[in-house]
Amino acid sequence: MNKAQLVESFKNIGITQGMELEVHSSLSSFGHVEGGAETVIEALMECVGTQGSIFMPALRLSPPMELTEQDKQMGITVKIKVLGEDAPRTDMGIIADTFRQRSDVITGKGVIRTSGWGRNAKKAAEGGLDYVIHNGGMGLLLGVDIYKLTAMHYMEDILPAEISSVFAPTEQVNKLYPPDEWFMEAGEPPVKPWYTIQEIALQKGIIKTGYIGKCRYMFFNILDVVSIYRDMLKTDPYGLYGLEKPSAD
8 A cells, every 4th residue: 555545545434634543553454555654654644634633652562472481380471571761663563663753753751651743742741642532532443453442541540459450460470570670460351351342332333444455444432432441340340351249248
């Protein structure tokens, strides 16, 4: 695909001038794109214009690393390295990594960062995705699914501690892999809860989906989707995660 084809496709799915847009992406999902990641970024920028904004993840995290036999024996299920401030490549994908390194993009501080461009770029550094979630922002997933939608985590302040503890690494794991250097999980729920949210949103028609070339996209109002998650965390969090609710005793 080339830039003109991408611009036409993005406009056809509903991306307009002045839009606030959260983007998560996989460049390889398109097949070949002339000019690579920069072409996708420039096409998105042309569609939203300088009166709009684009937000992309800039988390300083490596792709999940292979587990050793010792890791498995300790119950570790996810092992990710915390990267340096200027690491050129992360697990966010080459489009997000290229976006972050542009001179016209503003990026926040810390490990869990967001990069922003356009009218409200500074909001990325000030509050991550909070602005785009609560100001009519739209989500665009390009070749990835809801498990890349960082905005979902912004609903988890009400996640019961009993559920959070399912993923929590043990003291033994933290000694071997210090939390300031590693992101570790030592457990997983029986079901993938975010896929339940994705399926509900698709069934309700909240998520628009289709293809841009070979790339499957999902396009939606962010708050509409993450609110489904928040509502279920309020009403039946244990059922959502496939867990038994602790007894009151």
